[in-house]
Amino acid sequence: MKDKLTLGVLGLGEGRSIISACLESELWELGNICDINEEVCKVRAEEFGLTKYTTSYQDLLDDPEIDVIGIYTPDQLHALHIKMALQAGKHVICTKPLIVDLGETKELLEVQRRAEKTVFVGQSSRYFEPMIRQRRDFEAGKHGGLVTLETHYVSDSRWFLQKSWSLKSGFSWLYNFMNHAVDLAAWYLPDVQEVYAVGIVSENTKEWDLTVPDTIKAILKSSNGICASVSGVYAAPTLGSEIEQSISCTLRGTRGISRAGYPKLRYLTNFSPVKKTAELHTYDQRHGYYFRFEAETHHAGEYQNYIEEFARCLMQGETPKPDLEEGIRTIAILEAIDESIKTGKVVKVDDVLARYLD
Ligand SMILES: NC(=O)c1ccc[n+]([C@@H]2O[C@H](COP(=O)([O-])OP(=O)(O)OC[C@H]3O[C@@H](n4cnc5c(N)ncnc54)[C@H](O)[C@@H]3O)[C@@H](O)[C@H]2O)c1
Structure with a gap:
């Protein structure tokens, strides 16, 4: 090697x-x-x-x-x-x-x-500093048992529709954008079995002659009954990431709670059973590592983290x-969300996969 x-x-x-x-x-x-x-x-x-x-x-x-x-x-x-x-x-x-x-x-x-x-999926959000810290705390047992979790990806991303391929068949807000929030939820609930979702195509997306939902709320349920709520809004104004992080992952456990977000390098925790206030951890000194070009619209630091993890794994x-199998399961959850929006029914992820693998 x-x-x-x-x-x-x-x-x-x-x-x-x-x-x-x-x-x-x-x-x-x-x-x-x-x-x-x-x-x-x-x-x-x-x-x-x-x-x-x-x-x-x-x-x-x-x-x-x-x-x-x-x-x-x-x-x-x-x-x-x-x-x-x-x-x-x-x-x-x-x-x-x-x-x-x-x-x-x-x-x-x-x-x-x-x-x-090897096929590795570049799920960048897992590799942002607050999300790395949150995962570390989760694996160290600081949350206790997981009770529930909430993830979202909210951004006014109408600018993205200027890309030639975003108006073509195969593009959707769900697969391209909400993917981040769904992947974070599935990371903590690796056994998502059932999905229920609602979604709408807002007037703002219709203006682009696009018919894919831009506003989606989904419940993912794992085999042990634990649920994640996952939401996305992509074609409406936002409060800005200073007020509401674009991506957010809140873990609520029996002994503690944490919230990690993107793009602000902030992580909130409360692992003390008597306290009702959160501790704020900031990693602003890492801003230049994570954001190397203009604004906070790219992912160089996250990619650096994941290519180095990739190399270390291969060398060991x-x-x-996430590998090919895990990546495919996440895509199956996305398809289940899409199907649930269309049918109004609860959709089983294994049924979706069986259509393609059996
Ligand atoms: N957080 C993240 O991980 C993240 C962020 C942004 C974009 N992305 C992903 O990166 C991909 C590209 O997005 P983007 O915003 O850079 O789009 P983009 O349109 O800006 O860039 C895509 C590039 O691919 C080139 N291209 C198209 N067909 C090609 C071909 N057959 N061979 C070689 N080059 C080809 C185009 O010329 C273009 O320069 C998308 O899948 C998007 O979801 C991921």
């Missing part, structure tokens, strides 16, 4: 963040970058002082130096690009959503089994999580 992994990056919009992460990491080397849009390649090469780029994915796949492909292309292309990477003998880091159509599942699992390579012969 090499002491450094070599990365090829496909898709150079948000792919910019993994380039930065790779260049800053002692565990990684940048092999090459690729985008079908040559102008974007040139901008990224200049931004990071790179001497090469390619507009052909095949060049990354044919490059024997590249161990891992990082996929940051439009959602609808992920399944194809993962398959091509595995068939070329590469490991894969794929941004969320892993796929947008569970019809691809069986083939993906088969291709991965034959390739014997472990499977970095």
Whole structure:
């Protein structure tokens, strides 16, 4: 095993963040970058002082130096690009959503089994400082037994509809955006069995001739009866992240409570049974690590955390999580939410998966 992994990056919009992460990491080397849009390649090469780029994915796949492909292309292309990477003998880091159509599942699992390579889903929210601290406290038992949890992702993301691929079939607020909140809930409730959800297409989304719900409330129930409530609003004004974090995860346990959020580097806890006030932990000194470009709209620090976790796992012969199976289950929960919105019924996640895997 090499002491450094070599990365090829496909898709150079948000792919910019993994380039930065790779260049800053002692565990990684940048092999090459690729985008079908040559102008974007040139901008990224200049931004990071790179001497090469390619507009052909095949060049990354044919490059024997590249161990891992990082996929940051439009959602609808992920399944194809993962398959091509595995068939070329590469490991894969794929941004969320892993796929947008569970019809691809069986083939993906088969291709991965034959390739014997790792597929890791870049669920960035798990890798933001407050969420890392919250997970650590949860695993240390500070919350006691989990009683319930609430997650949300709320943002006025109408700007996202200016991307050409966001108005095409396969894009939805649910898969692209609410994915973060659903993944956080499923991380703490790994055995989600049933889903009930309501959703509406607001007038603001209809203005774009889009018919996918932008406002969604879902209840996820695990096999032991514990429920998570998960909500998302994407095409309406917000109070701003100073007042209400865009992403939030609240764990309520028998002995304590915590709330982690994004993009503000704040984490709230109350692990003292007699206190009724929360302790605020801030990590503002890490702001420059997490946000390396303009504003707080990208994810370089989270990607750095996850590519390093990926490399450590591979070097120790472990499977970095979330892996392909876990990623597929999260997509099945999203499909169950979608189905529940359409039918008004409770939907079983295993029934959704059975349609594609049996
Ligand atoms: N929190 C996160 O993890 C996070 C944040 C933002 C975006 N994303 C994900 O990253 C992906 C890309 O989003 P974005 O905002 O960068 O979109 P974008 O449109 O800005 O960038 C996508 C890039 O892919 C390129 N591309 C399209 N087809 C290609 C092909 N066949 N081969 C090579 N390049 C191709 C485009 O030219 C474009 O430059 C999406 O799946 C999105 O969900 C994840």
